[in-house]
Amino acid sequence: MREKKKNSSKTENRISVKKLTELSLLTAAALILYIVESWIPVAVPIPGMKLGLANIITVVAVYRMMPGEVAIMVLVRLLLGSFFAGSISSLLFSGAGAMFCLAGMLVLRKILSPKDIPLCSVLGAVLHNIGQMTVAVWVMDDIRVLAYLPILLVTGCIAGLFTGVCAGAVMKRIPKKS
Amino acid sequence: MRRGLITGVVLIFLISLVLSIIILQPSEKSMVEIVSDGEVLYNIDLLTTKDREIKVYYGDSSNTICISNGEIRVKEAECPDKRCVQMGKLTSEDLPIVCLPNHLIVRFAQQSD
Numbered sequence: 149m150r151e152k153k154k155n156s157s158k159t160e161n162r163i164s165v166k167k168l169t170e171l172s173l174l175t176a177a178a179l180i181l182y183i184v185e186s187w188i189p190v191a192v193p194i195p196g197m198k199l200g201l202a203n204i205i206t207v208v209a210v211y212r213m214m215p216g217e218v219a220i221m222v223l224v225r226l227l228l229g230s231f232f233a234g235s236i237s238s239l240l241f242s243g244a245g246a247m248f249c250l251a252g253m254l255v256l257r258k259i260l261s262p263k264d265i266p267l268c269s270v271l272g273a274v275l276h277n278i279g280q281m282t283v284a285v286w287v288m289d290d291i292r293v294l295a296y297l298p299i300l301l302v303t304g305c306i307a308g309l310f311t312g313v314c315a316g317a318v319m320k321r322i323p324k325k326s
Numbered sequence: 327m328r329r330g331l332i333t334g335v336v337l338i339f340l341i342s343l344v345l346s347i348i349i350l351q352p353s354e355k356s357m358v359e360i361v362s363d364g365e366v367l368y369n370i371d372l373l374t375t376k377d378r379e380i381k382v383y384y385g386d387s388s389n390t391i392c393i394s395n396g397e398i399r400v401k402e403a404e405c406p407d408k409r410c411v412q413m414g415k416l417t418s419e420d421l422p423i424v425c426l427p428n429h430l431i432v433r434f435a436q437q438s439d
Binding site for chain 1: 343346349350414420424427
């Protein structure tokens with residue numbers, strides 16, 4: 149919390165209580181989705197494969213918040229999520245994926261209107277897969293691990309479409325920012 | 327721009343789908359290797375090896391690899407996700423069994439003789 153305030157005071161406009169509450173709520177919602185998802189068994193056991201429900205919140209935040217605010221939100225969710233439901237080693241992969249995904253979606257937000265949120269989400273998922281595979285190849289020091297990428301991309305596109313449609317539905321239901 | 331992105335996504339999806347199908351083809355090879363942290367620890371011929379279990383350590387945690395009836399799989403793993411155990415026996419030549427937390431790879435060896 150303190151860090152959020154420090155960041156915003158540097159960029160002249162202080163973060164408002166309303167904004168802080170909204171960010172905290174979104175972070176909490178993402179964290180809950182992340183933990184609930186860890187309880188659901190995966191149908192196809194491929195390392196790194198995930199539905200990525202918490203991404204629903206990330207996509208919503210990308211379209212509602214300032215880039216810096218989304219980044220802080222995702223970082224907090226990643227850290228707390230790995231404390232509660234993941235492991236430190238998985239943090240490395242999901243962290244790299246999340247950063248790729250976030251950077252891509254923040255750029256896409258400028259190009260794509262809120263109507264195209266599912267498309268933005270799918271592209272984010274593709275970037276996420278590329279990010280996590282990059283780290284996997286680096287950690288395992290073996291290029292042949294890359295064979296996982298096509299399979300992750302196929303499932304990632306489907307998962308990204310699903311979370312994107314969900315995010316679109318969520319966007320419609322929360323009131324526009326004042 | 328929007329159309330370009332949609333075409334791109336569809337292309338990525340279709341190419342990945344085709345590649346996935348190719349990658350998931352079962353292998354005819356019988357030589358497998360067990361790699362831990364970038365180092366080949368074992369070279370095993372599945373056709374001639376008797377049933378056995380191999381324990382591979384990485385730091386404090388370990389994976390138990392089980393060979394039986396000419397098939398190899400990870401039987402037990404001391405890691406949080408157990409994905410390598412769930413993957414079952416090794417079938418595909420291109421898709422190794424990987425345990426990311428323990429830096430372990432079980433795969434078919436590249437050269438066949």
